[in-house]
Amino acid sequence: MPILELTTLTKHFGGVHAVDELDLAVEEGEIFGLIGPNGSGKSTTVNLICGVVSVTAGRVAFEGRDITGSAPHRVLAAGVARTFQNIRLFGHLTVWQNLWVAQNSVEDRRSENFAKRWFFGSGATRDAVDQQLEFAGLAGKRNELAANLAFGEQRRLELARALATKPRLLLLDEPAAGMNLEEVHALDGRLRALQQAGMTIVLVEHVMELVMGVTDRIAVLNFGRKIAEGLPAAIQEDPAVQQAYLGGGVETAHA
Amino acid sequence: MDDIYLITILSNIGMISFIALSAYLLLVVGEISFGQQAFFAVSAYGSGIATAMWGWPIWLGLLWGALVAGAAALVVAIPTVRLRGLYFSVATLAFAEMVRLIFEIFTYQVEIDGELVGPDGSDGFRDIRAIYDSNVSAFEYMLIIYGLLAVVLIGFLILERSRLGAIFRMIGEDPMLTEMQGLNVTKYKILAVVMAGIVAGIGGALYAHLATYVEPKIFNVMLGVHALAYGLIGGLGTAFGPLIGVAIDIGLLESIRAISGYRMIVFGGLVAVLLIVRPRGLLDEAAMHWLRGRWRGLIRAEN
Numbered sequence A: 001m002p003i004l005e006l007t008t009l010t011k012h013f014g015g016v017h018a019v020d021e022l023d024l025a026v027e028e029g030e031i032f033g034l035i036g037p038n039g040s041g042k043s044t045t046v047n048l049i050c051g052v053v054s055v056t057a058g059r060v061a062f063e064g065r066d067i068t069g070s071a072p073h074r075v076l077a078a079g080v081a082r083t084f085q086n087i088r089l090f091g092h093l094t095v096w097q098n099l100w101v102a103q104n105s106v107e108d109r110r111s112e113n114f115a116k117r118w119f120f121g122s123g124a125t126r127d128a129v130d131q132q133l134e135f136a137g138l139a140g141k142r143n144e145l146a147a148n149l150a151f152g153e154q155r156r157l158e159l160a161r162a163l164a165t166k167p168r169l170l171l172l173d174e175p176a177a178g179m180n181l182e183e184v185h186a187l188d189g190r191l192r193a194l195q196q197a198g199m200t201i202v203l204v205e206h207v208m209e210l211v212m213g214v215t216d217r218i219a220v221l222n223f224g225r226k227i228a229e230g231l232p233a234a235i236q237e238d239p240a241v242q243q244a245y246l247g248g249g250v251e252t253a254h255a
Numbered sequence B: 001m002d003d004i005y006l007i008t009i010l011s012n013i014g015m016i017s018f019i020a021l022s023a024y025l026l027l028v029v030g031e032i033s034f035g036q037q038a039f040f041a042v043s044a045y046g047s048g049i050a051t052a053m054w055g056w057p058i059w060l061g062l063l064w065g066a067l068v069a070g071a072a073a074l075v076v077a078i079p080t081v082r083l084r085g086l087y088f089s090v091a092t093l094a095f096a097e098m099v100r101l102i103f104e105i106f107t108y109q110v111e112i113d114g115e116l117v118g119p120d121g122s123d124g125f126r127d128i129r130a131i132y133d134s135n136v137s138a139f140e141y142m143l144i145i146y147g148l149l150a151v152v153l154i155g156f157l158i159l160e161r162s163r164l165g166a167i168f169r170m171i172g173e174d175p176m177l178t179e180m181q182g183l184n185v186t187k188y189k190i191l192a193v194v195m196a197g198i199v200a201g202i203g204g205a206l207y208a209h210l211a212t213y214v215e216p217k218i219f220n221v222m223l224g225v226h227a228l229a230y231g232l233i234g235g236l237g238t239a240f241g242p243l244i245g246v247a248i249d250i251g252l253l254e255s256i257r258a259i260s261g262y263r264m265i266v267f268g269g270l271v272a273v274l275l276i277v278r279p280r281g282l283l284d285e286a287a288m289h290w291l292r293g294r295w296r297g298l299i300r301a302e303n
């Protein structure tokens, strides 16, 4: 059974068919690439899965359960976390607080203890946050406001925050946008490490060095429709895909 | 004589601080309420009825007023917290005006020692005499006001460092992103509205017993607008912000007699200028972060 299954998923914004009868099946443990030209419906697909925009038609199933139209907090509770194409952090909170609340949302939140649940959380949760800061390379910035971080640090914090909620499926919307080559390599390594640890990842990305190297399978969208699906090498050769990217090779396509 | 003047001003600052904190809490969760005076009013009447008509002791009357205000806030919250921005503001304003108009016609009087006591429509509610009957002096009552204010303020400061406080700020900044952290934003907003109602209610109950007389027209929209302005002046980064706002308005502007006739003009101008140069007030989040950093530095230097 696929961990994520989209069935004839459709989203219309007025006359725009942002996502059009999309069928997709992501298997547990794989890194699945979702690519396509600008405006092809990648972000909308992520938003549909997360319950951020309402579904026009079709179905989203996660681990066999129908989550179509679920409120975002329920989708997260079900085990799906995401990052954003345009970084979204709580800029008024510190780096540490950004992670702490996310961590709490799965742990102390279920606690019977009033003080733990509403006020200060448990020591274990605090330790877990410290570990995550370490892993994200942000330990030195723990008391900084998220708004004051450098761009690359904000990206790392966003990923760390998604991971803090202990998802089984991670949706990454252009995590490499704006990164230099070195940072892309670091991200590549991080994604592989996550996969080793059993995470399933859907990677929306324009940076082909990353997509072609790290993904197991790729689906290509164009005008909301899936025009190709398969192994990275096959996608690279696919004439329909090359056509979609305005005649150029996939390798040269950048956002 | 001057002593009484000082005590009166300080007591006013204290009472108004509650409604300022109430509006501040909602500003933190990103909602602008023009209606916090309604909870102030509901509690003023509720606690007055409890002590003057039902003969409850004053502390129970205060508690009762705050609870009634909290219950009223719950009733308002459930249909309105889903509204965004301007719609929430208009809904709270409409509710507050409705409450005021109800008090204009609300009559409920009983005979006590041959005299009619209780709310009498637009003539108001006289003889809420509990503190005078129990021989509490103006000075002692001021201490009670500040004692309760200290308790509420400490509550806010604890909240500030807690998970719930962080969630309130998250909602204020980006409700959709908060929802995507697995948090039910509607539920937390209802909680914030109820907490804000209770806080305004404490102020209202204190007010009724100090003034001994309440009438509906006191609770007009200007009270709510001031409550909002206090947080916006003093800053939304800390619960001290709205208190600074109150102190500036009542403490400074009202007591400088030279500008007495122009107080509203000066106050309005101050708000306008601040909204342009510091949209989230003097002590905004960035200022508080800087101050906390300095504070931590000092502590480290000590050790």
Ligand SMILES: Nc1ncnc2c1ncn2[C@@H]1O[C@H](COP(=O)(O)OP(=O)(O)OP(=O)(O)O)[C@@H](O)[C@H]1O
Binding pocket: A013, A016, A017, A018, A036, A037, A038, A039, A040, A041, A042, A043, A044, A045, A085, A255
């Ligand atoms: N909220 C919205 N309202 C109206 N139209 C929208 C909305 N969101 C997306 N669209 C439209 O839907 C289409 C798909 O947009 P989407 O953001 O999903 O594309 P994308 O593949 O993520 O593109 P990019 O690579 O530029 O991020 C576009 O035509 C876009 O203009």
Ligand SMILES: [Mg+2]
Binding pocket: A042, A043, A044, A085, A173
């Ligand atoms: Mg996109």
